Amino acid sequence: MESTIYTGAVLFAGVDESVTSNSAVWVRDGLIAYAGTAEGLPETPNDSQVIDASGQFIMPGMTQTHAHLSFADASPFAIGDTAVEDATIIAVGNAEKMLSSGFTAAISFGSTYKIDVALRGAIESGRISGPRLLAAGRDLGATASNVDSKGGLSQIADGPWALRQAVREQRRDRVDVVKIFIDGEAINPTNPPGELSFCDEEVEAVVSEAHRRKMRVACHSRSAAAVKQAVRAGVDFIGHANYLDQEAIALLAARDQVCVGPSIAWEVQYVAQCESLGVSKATVRAQGYEREIEATIASVEKMRAAGIKMVVGGDYGISIAPHGTYAKDLEYFVDLFGMRPAEAMLCATRNGGSAFDPKGRVGILAPGSVADMVLVDGDPLRDITVLQDHQKLTVLKSKVSLVSDFGDEEL
Ligand SMILES: [Zn+2]
Structure with missing residues (x-):
């Protein structure tokens, strides 16, 4: 099992217009296991990789x-x-x-x-x-x-x-x-x-x-x-x-x-x-x-x-x-x-x-969704144009596939 936790970022989960300032996002085998406040993070495996994302903004791809x-x-x-x-x-x-x-x-x-x-x-x-x-x-x-x-x-x-x-x-x-x-x-x-x-x-x-x-x-x-x-x-x-x-x-x-x-x-x-x-x-x-x-x-x-x-x-x-x-x-x-x-x-x-994906697995950071995320070095809510600066983006795309090579659904 692969387990990674991103801590400390400002989180825009894409569920509504709100943000969480001191967040934790837990990714397990390419899927979001948790996205929310740092305090609310459930118990995670001891061998999880922890990535300090303080000062960054984290949002869905x-x-x-x-x-x-x-x-x-x-x-x-x-x-x-x-x-x-x-x-x-x-x-x-x-x-x-x-x-x-x-x-x-x-x-x-x-x-x-x-x-x-x-x-x-x-x-x-x-x-x-x-x-x-x-x-x-x-x-x-x-x-x-x-x-x-x-x-x-x-x-x-x-x-x-x-x-x-x-x-x-x-x-x-x-x-x-x-x-x-x-x-x-x-x-x-x-x-x-x-x-x-x-x-x-x-x-x-x-x-x-x-x-x-x-x-x-x-x-x-x-x-x-x-x-x-x-x-x-x-x-x-x-x-x-x-x-x-x-x-x-x-x-x-x-x-x-x-x-x-x-x-x-x-x-x-x-x-x-x-x-x-x-x-x-x-x-x-x-x-x-x-x-x-x-x-x-x-x-x-x-x-x-x-x-x-x-x-x-x-x-x-x-x-x-x-x-x-x-x-x-x-x-x-x-x-x-x-x-x-x-x-x-x-x-x-x-x-x-x-x-x-009408099943709701794309575009939000919520349990069960694919962990496609962007870490932004800046705050797009203050300046939306920061998203145009590729140097300020770290793009993480989950390996979990939603379509087969032939276009038919797999999951
Ligand atoms: Zn066109």
Whole structure:
């Protein structure tokens, strides 16, 4: 038996917004045996290793819920263009970078080629380091959807039966998450936000097929109409949700399990850095991206008021929002969305963890959960940006596996 006790740190267990100043965290065989006050620590084996973590902040590992490990930090206009050989090599480095950024789990929101599945196997077997990964297949979309003609990222199918076949192909490839494009992007004149690329029947076919075959479904939905179509069909992970009306909020609030990731990094960085991509500020304004940021702020406020589970993550892996900068999201949650730092941290830990593992073993430090932890040399509740400084993070990922090499649950 392996037994380790971390003593003296300020503990944020990720269960609620509270902290424990003089804490003890006991890890036994990769699982949390105890996390709480030093006084409350039960009797531990004599040969336990004791690590003095005084002056440090200890928190659960974070979950990146909208991961694109196969993206090569290329221009957002060239996603899917990187050759499979290069993208695979780069993805191995990205996995390591994500883990060292404090993100010990990741839900993929679309992979180029079959890179995610290979990464998951390599991570689970210990050949490379990286977060626990729910692997996605290629983005599944209709003809003329936002993912049409995106090289190694696209899988195009139209009609319920062709879509069911596409989902079955992803099952054959041992994918965990089927990612679909419901509406599009303002940079795409043939599929802007609000224009639904699937009909209801098609989204329902994807979700029912995926759920029957033990996969979950993630979607790109910017508009209220796209969010409503997704929620009604039973999609598990909603990405973006920028423009929400009251009906969309009510539908989301009625579904406990669904989680929403606002993924605002793309808009913020596109507005800030458009000229590096050869796009003028005037064009970006005309495309409506400034308005999209404002709309997202309003939507997040409504979601917070309705108690909808929000998670962290979004579209890192492009030139203007590169891998390794994922913790910027928590800064956006605080500065743009007005969240308390502890509230943003719960989105990154408990909420993301429960999206990854509905059984509740990820994203919290409580008896029975996996001992994925981050020791921080600083106090993220005072300065949330400390989480962006990898030098100040010690990332500990438990060896306990929650998925097999083939994506099926083991425990
Ligand atoms: Zn994405």
